[in-house]
Amino acid sequence: MKRILITGALGQIGSELTLKLRDIYGTDNVIATDIKKNDSEAAESGPFELVDVTNLNQMVETAKKYKVDTVMHLAALLSATAEAKPVFAWNLNMGGLLNGLETARELNAQFFTPSSIGAFGPSTPKDNTPQDTIMRPSTMYGVNKVAGELLADYYHQKYAVDTRGLRFPGLISYVALPGGGTTDYAVEIYYEAVKNGQYTSYIDKGTYMDMMYMPDALNAIIDLMEADSAKLIHRNSFNVTAMSFDPEEIASSIAKYVPGFEISYNVDPARQKIADSWPNSIDATAAKEEWGFKFEYDLDRMTKEMLEKLRQKL
Secondary structure (H helix, E strand, C coil): CCCEEEECCCCCCHHHHHHHHHHHHCHHHEEEEECCCCCCHHHHCCCEEECCCCCHHHHHHHHHHHCCCEEEECCCCCHHHHHHCHHHHHHHHHHHHHHHHHHHHHHCCEEECCEEHHHCCCCCCCCCECCCCCCCCCCHHHHHHHHHHHHHHHHHHHHCCCEECEEECEEECCCCCCCCCHHHHHHHHHHHHHHHCEEEECCCCCCCEEEEEHHHHHHHHHHHHHCCHHHCCCCCCEECCCEEECHHHHHHHHHCCCCCCEEEECCCHHHHHHHHCCCCCECCHHHHHHHCCCCCCCHHHHHHHHHHHHHHHC
């Protein structure tokens, strides 16, 4: 990677990935794009272009303008929002992905897009979910992610595009606010702990989901993109995870640093249904063996840092 175009650069992952890549590869070599501009550091600290990912010509022309050799396609509608607007989600998630792949093919560029544990479904093995397994999701977001993995595989096999991807668990960050995902409770709970000392969870007790702290997720993206292509068997997409917990366990971790913290429950049936269709824990062996995936943050280390950073921020 030398010159990188990022779509959805002002979203949850993009707002932090843009800055990290600029630190590593140089400010002018990372082009942030999104459908709207804000005053965030990602938008203001280097090249930024307004790009609608459903407009192929706009994507291709922007990529050619900056002579990029890597396309990181992050623009997407997340799980809960996608379920509320399934047709819009299909058009944005799949149309945008197809345009991103076509852009990479046109420029002979590397290509990255994230998949998700949402690609799994109710019939997927729930515990230690394998890399290769049954994938029959019951949400539009999940359908998009499975189709996206297959489409990226197709572009690699058909057109030799160097496509790569990760199946992310829930991602936890103090930088960007939650954006309509099922696992967003694991971000909201830290904000509420700092502000109010209590949290009402829309996900029920005993609901386990895989999670990862954002710094580990960003490192995983970079490590995968810099990995030797010849060693990659799966490409689209690798299981990655750092921890699995339920709401009670994250609340217990917070209570170590916020005395008296309490959690209560007001379950959202729609998001609970999505969560119940996902694995309790997934197996990241393939990522470890093929490109050396590793993580640094467990639940307590993440909790300590999240609370420290949010106290400064809020």
